[in-house]
Amino acid sequence: MAKATNNVIRGQTFKGLCHLKTVNAAGQNAQPYVVVPSDVVTVHLPPDSKAVPPVANNILSSAISGQVTPNFGIPGDVAFVCPAGAGNPGSGQMLVGTNLGIDVRVLHLDGTVDIFEAASVINVADPLNP
Amino acid sequence: MGFAVGGQAYPINYVAEPEATGGARIWPQMEVFDVSAGFPGVSLGKTALIPVKNGSYGASFVPVTGHSYHVATDVFTDNTYTALLGPPGRMGTTESVQCGLITVPGATVIVGAQIDIEIQGFEMDIEIEC
Numbered sequence: 001m002a003k004a005t006n007n008v009i010r011g012q013t014f015k016g017l018c019h020l021k022t023v024n025a026a027g028q029n030a031q032p033y034v035v036v037p038s039d040v041v042t043v044h045l046p047p048d049s050k051a052v053p054p055v056a057n058n059i060l061s062s063a064i065s066g067q068v069t070p071n072f073g074i075p076g077d078v079a080f081v082c083p084a085g086a087g088n089p090g091s092g093q094m095l096v097g098t099n100l101g102i103d104v105r106v107l108h109l110d111g112t113v114d115i116f117e118a119a120s121v122i123n124v125a126d127p128l129n130p
Numbered sequence: 131m132g133f134a135v136g137g138q139a140y141p142i143n144y145v146a147e148p149e150a151t152g153g154a155r156i157w158p159q160m161e162v163f164d165v166s167a168g169f170p171g172v173s174l175g176k177t178a179l180i181p182v183k184n185g186s187y188g189a190s191f192v193p194v195t196g197h198s199y200h201v202a203t204d205v206f207t208d209n210t211y212t213a214l215l216g217p218p219g220r221m222g223t224t225e226s227v228q229c230g231l232i233t234v235p236g237a238t239v240i241v242g243a244q245i246d247i248e249i250q251g252f253e254m255d256i257e258i259e260c
Contacts, residue, residue: 006258015259023253030253104254116254 002120004099010126011092013084016043018104020076020116032076033114035106041068043080044103046095046124058093078104098123 008014020033035041041062047055060080062068067089071077086092094100099120106114 006256006260008258008260012260017257017259019255019257021253021255033252102256114252116252118254118256121256122258 004120004123006122008091008094008122008124010094010096010124011084011086011128013091014082016080016082016102018043018078018080018116018118020078020104020106032074033106033116034075035070035072035078037070037072038109039070040107041070041078042105042107043068043078043082044105045082045089045093046097046100046102046122048093048095050095051093055088055093055095058089060089094124096124096126096129100124 060067
């Protein structure tokens with residue numbers, strides 16, 4: 001498995017741009033995944049499961065202004081901004097570790113969900129609390 | 131295993147390949163001999179691509195009769211017709227194909243079409259900006 005090359009500091013803002021695609025069963029013929037305005041797109045960051053009590057989830061949502069923003073002009077492109085600080089969702093609630101994954105989920109009006117998984121995306125460090 | 135159009139049952143052939151994360155992705159190659167009940171917009175030899183609403187990878191997807199699909203998007207590119215249909219169900223659950231309820235906007239009913247359907251997976255690339 002490839003190692004993550006993106007280094008994130010817990011508690012600091014970082015941004016991401018996701019390129020969502022569909023592929024066939026052979027993992028080929030990638031096509032941009034079309035997000036429509038009625039979809040709710042969420043970005044699932046690694047929660048600090050080692051905290052006491054553990055953080056159950058750390059989820060950014062397109063339902064909240066400024067967190068997740070699909071670019072309807074470029075099919076498949078979804079930008080997100082993870083806020084700084086200790087609030088949830090936010091960078092301060094992320095798990096410290098290496099080769100951590102990020103998931104994106106697209107909730108449709110009919111209740112169905114498409115799940116995009118990306119492993120080994122980020123390394124999260126916390127210099128103030130190593 | 132098969133599906134029914136206008137009371138007539140038709141077979142579905144399946145092809146399975148190992149999938150990197152374990153298990154298999156299975157996609158049916160479905161031959162539609164009579165689409166008079168309504169399968170517009172899909173012409174002979176074209177491909178309708180169905181993205182899997184994957185709740186989880188690693189399990190088999192077994193379409194059966196009795197479940198309907200709708201068109202999420204459709205694209206014409208270089209004489210290739212691509213219809214993204216949903217919701218086709220989730221991997222690991224029993225889903226189905228009922229051709230009579232598949233509709234494509236602005237298209238013509240084709241009788242005698244042959245349609246290959248691929249059950250697709252999802253992929254994602256992420257760019258992180260710290």
